[in-house]
Amino acid sequence: MADKAPLLSVKELKKTYASATGPVEAIGSITFDVHAGELVCIVGPSGCGKTTLLKCLSGLLAPTSGSVRLDGAEVTAPPKKMAVVFQEYGRSLYPWLTVADNVALPLRAQGIGKAERTAAVERAVEEVGLGHAMHKYPWQLSGGMQQRVAIARAVAYQPEVLVMDEPFAAVDAQTRADLEDLVRRVWQDLGVTVLFVTHDIDESVYLGERVLMLTNSPTTIQEDLAIDLPAERDQLSTRALPRFTELRTHVYEQIQRAKRGELVR
Amino acid sequence: MMPAVRRSLVSVGLAVGVPILLVLAWALATQGTQNLYFPTPGKVFDAFTSTWLTGATMTKHVLPSLGRFAIGVVLSIVIGIVAGTAIGATPWLRSLLEPMLEFFRAIPPVALVPVIMLILGIDDSMKLAVIVSGSVWPVLLNTIEGVRAMDPVLTDTSRSYRIRGALAYRYFVLPAASPQIMAGVRLCLSIGLILMVISEMFAASSGLGYQILFFQRQYMIAEMWSGIVLLGIVGVAVAAIFQLVERRVLHWYHGSREVSRG
Ligand SMILES: Nc1ncnc2c1ncn2[C@@H]1O[C@H](COP(=O)(O)OP(=O)(O)O)[C@@H](O)[C@H]1O
Numbered sequence: 001m002a003d004k005a006p007l008l009s010v011k012e013l014k015k016t017y018a019s020a021t022g023p024v025e026a027i028g029s030i031t032f033d034v035h036a037g038e039l040v041c042i043v044g045p046s047g048c049g050k051t052t053l054l055k056c057l058s059g060l061l062a063p064t065s066g067s068v069r070l071d072g073a074e075v076t077a078p079p080k081k082m083a084v085v086f087q088e089y090g091r092s093l094y095p096w097l098t099v100a101d102n103v104a105l106p107l108r109a110q111g112i113g114k115a116e117r118t119a120a121v122e123r124a125v126e127e128v129g130l131g132h133a134m135h136k137y138p139w140q141l142s143g144g145m146q147q148r149v150a151i152a153r154a155v156a157y158q159p160e161v162l163v164m165d166e167p168f169a170a171v172d173a174q175t176r177a178d179l180e181d182l183v184r185r186v187w188q189d190l191g192v193t194v195l196f197v198t199h200d201i202d203e204s205v206y207l208g209e210r211v212l213m214l215t216n217s218p219t220t221i222q223e224d225l226a227i228d229l230p231a232e233r234d235q236l237s238t239r240a241l242p243r244f245t246e247l248r249t250h251v252y253e254q255i256q257r258a259k260r261g262e263l264v265r
Numbered sequence: 266m267m268p269a270v271r272r273s274l275v276s277v278g279l280a281v282g283v284p285i286l287l288v289l290a291w292a293l294a295t296q297g298t299q300n301l302y303f304p305t306p307g308k309v310f311d312a313f314t315s316t317w318l319t320g321a322t323m324t325k326h327v328l329p330s331l332g333r334f335a336i337g338v339v340l341s342i343v344i345g346i347v348a349g350t351a352i353g354a355t356p357w358l359r360s361l362l363e364p365m366l367e368f369f370r371a372i373p374p375v376a377l378v379p380v381i382m383l384i385l386g387i388d389d390s391m392k393l394a395v396i397v398s399g400s401v402w403p404v405l406l407n408t409i410e411g412v413r414a415m416d417p418v419l420t421d422t423s424r425s426y427r428i429r430g431a432l433a434y435r436y437f438v439l440p441a442a443s444p445q446i447m448a449g450v451r452l453c454l455s456i457g458l459i460l461m462v463i464s465e466m467f468a469a470s471s472g473l474g475y476q477i478l479f480f481q482r483q484y485m486i487a488e489m490w491s492g493i494v495l496l497g498i499v500g501v502a503v504a505a506i507f508q509l510v511e512r513r514v515l516h517w518y519h520g521s522r523e524v525s526r527g
């Protein structure tokens with residue numbers, strides 16, 4: 001893997017917001033590479049700049065300095081190969097469109113014909129288990145179902161990189177477990193590269209093949225850790241593995257150190 | 266009886282009963298008096314059928330009036346939405362124009378009638394200009410505000426999925442601003458109706474406003490009142506049509522608000 005060119009390359013990325021009360025240094029300096037097909041979790045405390053990082057990665061926000069490259073090309077606007085699932089999923093669905101039309105609109109923008117579009121929408125909505133809600137409006141659905149629609153929309157778009165910003169922060173525990181397994185399944189079935197942001201340490205270890213730990217603002221990377229858990233994961237047995245406990249303890253300690261400002265490698 | 270059923274029966278009863286009571290009160294108050302200015306309901310009703318429901322008045326006065334009203338408000342709505350979305354989506358243009366637009370809106374449209382007459386003369390285009398000059402502002406300013414207040418998460422979503430151009434306009438910008446736009450259209454309709462009447466009171470020879478003024482000058486008081494009744498009926502009909510359209514256009518908005526109220 002290491003000798004192949006990375007799919008996504010972030011180099012000395014820095015973001016300072018200009019605000020009414022003066023500049024806010026959200027990201028100090030972040031450098032990392034992601035290879036095609038990886039599932040990377042980015043974990044860090046609230047307010048450490050995770051959303052800022054994702055917005056820079058996805059071309060929605062221009063970095064103050066440094067660069068983001070996707071497939072070798074500098075990202076300056078939202079790239080075609082990337083789909084983003086936002087933290088505020090309820091607000092990221094068009095309330096005037098049905099579930100099917102929400103999923104279909106990005107495909108229409110790509111110029112995909114009606115027949116192919118309908119098939120892709122059906123497949124994606126079935127995939128997330130919402131076949132029965134195809135013609136409902138988002139506001140008629142529960143939070144967990146809305147998040148599934150957002151995921152279906154991203155899946156139907158067939159991105160090379162799927163970026164998710166704390167997608168399950170606001171859903172109940174059972175739904176959250178289901179959605180985590182859904183993400184693993186989508187990743188395995190579609191061979192897509194996934195960047196998954198969370199503030200939940202357990203979630204990052206359970207989901208990821210690799211975990212990037214962030215420090216508090218101004219943010220840098222505290223540690224880049226490979227997760228050597230078996231590929232087939234299960235909410236009960238995987239979380240019960242001694243190795244799972246070791247890894248989450250390690251990540252927890254690193255995050256605590258980062259909060260105290262010790263940069264230990 | 267279920268409370269919901271009782272409530273709707275009460276509201277139907279009020280909607281039908283109160284006007285009947287008012288007409289009865291009117292009949293009682295005017296019975297036997299010879300007051301020239303307040304004819305009995307019967308006289309006004311007679312005047313109504315003989316004046317307005319004849320073919321000639323319909324084609325000469327009523328339909329042209331309604332036609333100008335329709336064209337005027339449609340122009341206002343189209344201009345307001347097109348210009349409003351353009352201004353609302355362009356921050357520098359918005360901050361440049363907004364104070365000036367507020368100023369123009371604050372001018373009572375009637376004050377512009379003599380100016381518009383000077384420029385456009387006294388034909389149909391003057392009347393349309395009067396209607397548009399007053400009724401375009403609520404649509405324009407509401408559209409600007411609706412576009413400005415679009416949810417940034419939805420804007421980011423549209424950007425990241427590269428939904429642009431006509432598709433973004435039709436499926437994102439317009440619906441996102443539509444609750445505000447519809448509030449503007451409601452005002453536009455009532456201002457437009459007022460200005461339709463006023464534009465026909467200046468140097469005109471036809472139209473509803475002209476006729477009402479004409480009857481007043483001829484001391485045909487029952488006829489004058491019947492014209493005012495007709496205007497009321499037109500106003501109620503316009504409001505009812507608006508209500509129907511609004512329910513369709515904003516069904517998602519009312520639905521989602523009902524859900525969030527629980
Ligand atoms: N538009 C903005 N203007 C100014 N400061 C901002 C803006 N967006 C975020 N910030 C600040 O940047 C920091 C990181 O925010 P964010 O990326 O949202 O963190 P996270 O997603 O990890 O919770 C926070 O201190 C936040 O207050």
Ligand SMILES: [Mg+2]
Pocket residue numbers: 050051052087165166
């Ligand atoms: Mg965030």
